[in-house]
Amino acid sequence: MIAMTEPAIIKLAQAIAELVRPANDAAPPQINTARNVTIALAATKTGLSEKAIRRKIESGVWIEGREWTRAIDGGIYIDMEGYDRWVGKAVASKSAKIVSG
Template identity: 50%
Template structure:
């Protein structure tokens, strides 16, 4: 019998993984960042040339209904 494995993502994930987890395309996420809809330090962070999406920040953004 195979044992089930449960995985929980970390708070910060790549744009590609965030896309799969929250149901937005990579392009949609990149657009939200470029237009300033998502704020650096709230919904995403930059580190070593990469963008990491803050899943808690995105969750709060969705709950507030912020445009």
């Protein structure tokens, strides 16, 4: 058995850490999704439930061609840029009410 001093153990641990550290410490790559996404993915991205999204479509809160679109096969896709504009309007109207209130 080899006797090692504390500084020697620390140096050895640092050397091992250097060997096992990944070569690239950069953050993992981000995957950007399409502008128009399924209701399921939109629910994940927005925090709204799928049911809430469907209700916004059915009740006319979200307008076809603005917040959502229908594909050739009949599938419904949420326009994430349209969603962002919709949220921005809600935030802007709340801010206006606070300022004028």
